[in-house]
């Protein structure tokens with residue numbers, strides 16, 4: 001349950017008296033920091049995350065409107081909600097502030113209860129938005145990342161790898177004979193097995209940049225930035241072995257237990273087209289599925305060009 005009294009607040013004002021009044025009105029918040037100039041404010045925003053920023057319109061080095069606009073531009077997704085602290089303000093300036101991305105105004109002279117109420121409202125809204133953002137990136141059944149999040153992270157890691165000229169590896173994994181399992185055991189068992197597989201795959205995520213996602217249906221993907229092909233392939237081999245050892249009953253499979261197949265691809269990016277890496281892992285997986293399943297296939301350009 002969200003505690004609307006929590007939250008991380010940044011106060012930006014060049015007047016120490018205003019800072020003191022705001023800080024004492026918000027002393028119940030988790031974190032209250034302050035900055036006296038635009039430059040200081042940018043530094044704080046780079047180093048910390050805030051839910052609400054209380055921003056003076058006139059600062060010594062720049063206008064609050066410009067600060068607001070730049071903060072919104074830098075991190076549009078996780079942006080803090082910005083409330084302007086103003087004296088008397090014209091309707092034109094108010095429109096300017098709202099267009100710059102502010103969500104509210106608090107007028108001087110400051111009133112403690114008004115400050116508390118406004119901040120509480122915006123903390124709740126920020127919390128609700130953050131929750132929706134988080135949920136939109138997760139798969140509902142397994143709780144791991146979804147395909148959308150995978151593609152966002154892959155795009156970002158691909159750019160980094162291209163700059164550093166280091167490899168990016170992908171492992172596509174698909175549960176074998178899953179449709180037969182659902183048909184014979186029911187979707188509840190199928191769902192439980194998918195959750196188990198997701199949990200198993202999560203153990204392979206060792207570094208901050210690694211990612212495991214449900215790609216769709218019974219298909220999962222493991223993104224391993226910086227990992228060479230052989231490393232990714234051995235991660236896949238280990239996961240397949242661990243699943244076999246769990247001996248999850250699957251009467252419709254010739255193996256008798258739940259197994260999965262994997263396709264691995266690896267590239268050092270030469271251009272922006274990360275989609276090829278996905279296609280190659282998918283092709284390798286397809287080959288594993290066409291063969292005996294319960295195996296790992298590495299994408300090899302020469303090998304595959306003769307057959308695809």
Ligand SMILES: [Mg+2]
Pocket residue numbers: 013014015056057058059
């Ligand atoms: Mg001022």
